[in-house]
Amino acid sequence: MLQRALAEISVYQDSNVLVGFDKSDDAGVYRLDDQTAVVQTVDFFTPIVDDPFTYGQIAAANSLSDVYAMGGSPRFALSIVCFPKDKLEEEVLHEILRGGAEKMKEARVAVIGGHSVQDQEIKFGYCVTGLIDPRKIYSNSAARPGDVLLLTKPLGMGIIATGIKLQKTPPEVAQNAIEWMRKLNAPASDGMEKFHIHSVTDVTGFGLIGHAYEMAQGSDATLTFSAAKVPVIEGTEELAKQGMLPGGIESNRRYVGDSIVWSGVSSLRQLIMLDPQTSGGLLISLPEEEAGPLAAELEAAGFLGELIGRVSDFEETHIRVE
Incomplete structure (x- = not known):
């Protein structure tokens, strides 16, 4: 808008x-x-x-x-x-x-x-x-072909928050989401300093797919995700099945428009990947050989280091999900 x-x-x-x-x-x-x-x-x-x-x-x-x-x-x-x-x-x-x-x-x-x-x-x-440092800015528009994509927090916060408002979210599910949402991204940011990070964005209101689309568009690249590898807060799928869906999901779908190709991805998983997050994790684009060491640093700091996708030269569409 x-x-x-x-x-x-x-x-x-x-x-x-x-x-x-x-x-x-x-x-x-x-x-x-x-x-x-x-x-x-x-x-x-x-x-x-x-x-x-x-x-x-x-x-x-x-x-x-x-x-x-x-x-x-x-x-x-x-x-x-x-x-x-x-x-x-x-x-x-x-x-x-x-x-x-x-x-x-x-x-x-x-x-x-x-x-x-x-x-x-x-x-x-x-x-x-x-x-x-103006020489060390992590932009969301510098992902390079050959990079891999790491995510530092699980998805599902928007769906869970909708369930909280409607008193449908189980207490243990709500508490798990709250712990992730109030967790500062500072340690994850600090952990990136020793690596050759090419591009970063935080996953918030546009959801994983919306923010990935901005990264792909700005980098003139195609980002390909493995839907099965995307981490999700336990209990999210059950709430989504009950219809606990924030309006932002469809807004995010419209935002990406026809710049995405879903290949064999369930409608439920699509909803979760479009779910707007609050205080979500970082989506990090970096060389493949550095992904393992960075993931270890992130996990030691209490974050996830899930390898969920790859970057390639732009071909037909900005986002692919398989």
Whole structure:
């Protein structure tokens, strides 16, 4: 939607903008000098869990994720709050902010201010600013033919969150998803430093397929996935069969359009791969010979290192799923 809205708008061109909106990348990057650049992103959303403290934690982890995906180090943040003060007690807002503050403290990020508005619906998140070496930016548009694709968190968060809202998600399934959603991507980002990473994106609202499509399009490549190798949170398939499907699934299907070929993939697995994620994992494109060592680093840090696909020269379509 934003791409279409900006399509014919003229914006100021600055040679120090290293990453802007043109590539649909995870965050913007602005060069200060040859060794230092600023990386900035903003993200906020409505509650996906019932507990306000947990919601605050997840919102913070999600807001930080874009900076980690680019290879940056987040330094400070501004909070964004929409709150129906006439409907809910201030204690609810306090718990949301406390959850966010705890996660920001874990990330060693200073919250230096913010903005709040009265709204009919709760929304919460952060604008996060960090530092990055302009020579070491992980973009989402530099995947190379011959690379393999690793994923660091399982899918299913959108389906599970929909089930939570409708009181259909079993407690153990909800708790497993929550642990993944409030898990900072910082250790995964740090673990990539010693490897020759070509391209990275975090898997969030566009789902695995939507974000992979942006990577493939930006890299002028075809990404081929093995559906059976894509990790999924236990309990997701059962909830999907019950119809716990967020509207974002069909939005993501429309977003990718005819740039995908499904070959023998069940409709259930298609739904999961299109499922919008919150504070999802990183999709990493790197040389095949380095995949094993990186996977070991990721698993040692408590993440997954699942090899789920490959990159090849563009041929007919951007995404193939087998």
